[in-house]
Amino acid sequence: MATRVIQWATGAVGSTTLKAIIEHPDLELVGVWVHTPEKVGKDAGELAGLQRKTGVLATSDRDELIALDADVVVHCPAGQGPIEERDRDVFDLLRSGKNVVSSTGPYFVPEMRSPEYAQLIEDACREGGTTLMSAGANPDVVVPWLGAALTRMSLDVEHIYLAEIDDFSPNPNLNMMVELLGLGKPAEEFEPWMEDGGYFQQSVLEWLHLLAKNIGVELDEVKGSFELFLATRDFEIPIGQIKKGMVCGAAFKWSAARLGETKPFMDFEFIYTVQRDHPDFPGLPLEVRLVVEVEGAPSSRTTVDLAPSLDPDAPERDASLPQGVFHAAAASVFNCIPVVLEAPPGLFTMPVPGAWQSPSAK
Structure with a gap:
């Protein structure tokens, strides 16, 4: 069975991951969220720069996508704007049972913001049985x-x-x-x-x-x-x-x-x-x-x-367009779709086996 995927945002990175999702035989695109009004209602194929239609139309209705049945969300919003807005989207997606792999964040050491914030992530993942990963x-x-x-x-x-x-x-x-x-x-x-x-x-x-x-x-x-x-x-x-x-x-x-x-x-x-x-x-x-x-x-x-x-x-x-840097950012997120699907519920970061360890930590 194909993995059902939602693409969240279609900027320089998101449009590249969108194209990769559409062209991958083991992935099924089921939804696309867009920020700008002129993209609403456009076919995902057009937004990805492809010549063919997919039948999946872009929407700015977050609740519509949160209600969809999907396995994973490829989350690629612009790297600016209030953190609270992207948190609301990500937490709601996690609670709805969708794993999230994000090109932004920050979702690396959330306890730096506060222990309560880190707990919010874990609570959302536990409620949905899902995993959150920042990639790029x-x-x-x-x-x-x-x-x-x-x-x-x-x-x-x-x-x-x-x-x-x-x-x-x-x-x-x-x-x-x-x-x-x-x-x-x-x-x-x-x-x-x-x-x-x-x-x-x-x-x-x-x-x-x-x-x-x-x-x-x-x-x-x-x-x-x-x-x-x-x-x-x-x-x-x-x-x-x-x-x-x-x-x-x-x-x-x-x-x-x-x-x-x-x-x-x-x-x-x-x-x-x-x-x-x-x-x-x-x-x-x-x-x-x-x-x-x-x-x-x-x-x-x-x-x-x-x-x-x-x-x-x-x-x-x-x-x-796309520049090499956008390809690299998109690939680093796209290639982590199976990683986030296989990871245990909760916040996930890539392990680094064999890294040097400070003597005080040994």
Whole structure:
């Protein structure tokens, strides 16, 4: 019997998972939730960029989808907006008997928000007999999982550095580029979305604390800072013109020492721009680079470069949508559908067998 799937949201990541669901012979698409009114009533095949119809029409009626019979929900809303709104959707879906694999969250270390919040997740899962899992290329694959996995080759670990470096210039998503990333705005109008309790700030805190948990380290306060890149010239990108002196990128950094120490034990950077030749932007061979460095005995470094294709002659290499990063994020969620179906009820995070463990944790 085919696994019955609901796709929740159809943005850059969601439309890619939607296409994968439709094309998979062992999955049956039974519902699609959309945020924007112009998508309501459209066939899922059209929203996925396919030439054929599926007979499944998109809706913005959450209650209609919650009432559907489905095995799993692929939850891919935009990475912004109040956490409380996505919590309400996810908790109701879990209570209704549907497993949820989400590209967002934060659902990694929920007790950081409060013990009561963590209990709400467990109660919703217990009521529905369901499982909740956060997934994605970054954070799930890179920060808490790959960061811990790389320590398996070290007998001692002194410091872990992680970074995501993005060239967002091909991205046509106006809302993401302007409202979320602040591109094209004057510096004084830039909002760093690093407020306590906000979606991105909370997510980063949980990524780092899950990595720390995976290696038996207790972190002190996580401190954040950022710097802006201002365009050095006028130029055009798919969303419009970026004028000289306007925001063309930013570098966010979070650092945390081990509890009771002052020297940073973990540093995570998120660096992005739409002006690839900006003098302060690190050079990139492709569109996106993910970096993990472990300083220890021995030290190690791995980089993951993402693009639509590694073949310089491939026609899709220069495609603007979907970019390699969206494919990677979508695949990391889509490939976890069987994982969340097979996991025990409750909150699930990917185990990291053999990761280095802090001596104090042994």
